[in-house]
Amino acid sequence: MGANIFVLCGAGISQESGISTFRDQSGLWENHSIEDVASPEGFMRNPELVHQFYNLRRRQLKSVIPNKAHYALANFQKIFSGKFLLVTQNVDDLHERAGSCNVLHMHGQLRQALCTSCKFQIYYEEDLSLSTECEKYKKKGSMRPDIVWFGEVPYFLDECDEFLQTTDLFISIGTSGSVYPAAGFIQMLNPKARSIELNLCRTEISSFFSETRFGKASEIVPKTLNEVIEGYK
Template identity: 55%
Template sequence: MTASIFILTGAGISAESGVATFRDAGGLWSKVKLEDVATPEGFLRDPAAVHAFYNARRANLREVEPNAAHYALARLQRDYEGEVTLVTQNIDDLHERAGSRSVIHMHGELSLSLCAHCGARAKAESDLSLTLSCAACGTASSLRPDVVWFGEMPYRMNEIYDRLMDADLFVSIGTSGAVYPAAGFVAEARTAGIRSLELNLEPSDGTFLFDEARHGPASKLVPAFVEAALAS
C-alpha cells in the first residue's frame, strides 16, 4: 500500500517568492505590533489601520509568483499514487496558483473577506474598507479579512487532526515550530508512531522531535523530496 502523506507548510515556503514573513528577523512583527493588526481587539480599536495592513499584504501578493517548492507539491498531489493532504498556515494563494488542489488554509485566506455580522465569505476583489457592506446581509462596515487572528481558533481543526492521524508520513515545510496548534503536529505524529520529516531553512523550535530534518532553501529541498517520493 502506498504511504499517505500529510504536509504542513508555513511562511518559509513563500518567502522565496517574495512574500514577507512574520517572525523572521526583519519580518512583519518587527515593524508592527501583532496586537494592533492581528487580534480581534486590534480590529475593534482601529479597523481602518487593520484594513490598511492587509490591503498592503494583498497588494504584495499580486506582485509575486509561486516558486519551485509550490510547483513541486502540486506535482506530488497530481502524480503520487497515495493520499496527499496539504495544509498551510499561509494566507496566500501560491499553492493554488501553482496547481495544488483541496488546500486546507488553517489560518484563512487573504483573498477572502468575512462578514463579522453574518459570517458570509466572499472574494476580496478590491481593498477592504469601512465603506463596504456585506453583499449577503447588507450590514455596513462589517467586513474583515478572512484570516485567523491571535486568540481565534484555526479553521477545520477536527478534519486536520483526522487526516494527520491517518497519515504514514508527516512533512513540515518552512515553519518556525513556534505557533500552536500547528507546532504541536510533530509531537502528535510522534506519539502516534507516524514518521516525520522537517524541511526548513534552519532548525525549527521542534527539530529534535522529527525523525529526520533537512535544512536549506525550500525551492531546493522540496523538489528533491518530491522526486524521491514519486520514484519510490
C-alpha cells in the same frame, strides 16, 4: 500507493517568493505591532488601519509568484495516487496559483473576506473598507479580512487531527516550530508514521522528526518530493 501523506507548510515556503512574515523575532509586521494589525482588539480599536494594512498585503500578492517548492507540491499532488492533505499556515495564494487544490489555510487567506455578523466568507481580491457590503445581508461595516488573528481559533483543526491519526508520512515545510497548534502536530502524529522536517535551519521541534533536511525550500522540497514519489512506485 495507498499511503496517506500530510504536508504542513509555513512561512519558509513563501519567503523565497518575497512574502514577508510577521512571525519573526522583532514582533513587528512591516513596522506595525502584531497587536495592532493581527488581533481582534486591534481591529476594534482601529479598523481603518487594519483594512489598510491587509489591503496592501493583498495588493502585494499581484507582484509575487510561486516558487519551485510550490510547483513541486502541486505536481506531487497530481501524480501521487494516495490520500494527500496540504495544510498551510500561509495566508497567500501561492499554492493555488502553482496548481494545488483543496489547500487548507489554517490561518485564513488574504484573498478572502469574512462577515463578522453572519460569518459569510467570500473570495475577495479588491480593497476592503468599512463601506464594503456583506453580499449576503447587504449590510455595510461588517466585513473583515478572513485572517485568523492572535487569540482566534485556527481553521480545520478537526480535519488535521483526524488525518494525523492515519498519516504514513508527515512532511513539515518551512514552519517555525513555535506557532501552536501547528507546531504540536508532530507530537500528535501516529507513532508508526515517518516524518520529515524541511527547513532553512533547526527548529525547536526538529528532534521530534525522524528525518530533517536543511536548505532553501526551492531546492530541498522538489528533491525530497521526488524521492518520496520514487519510494512509492
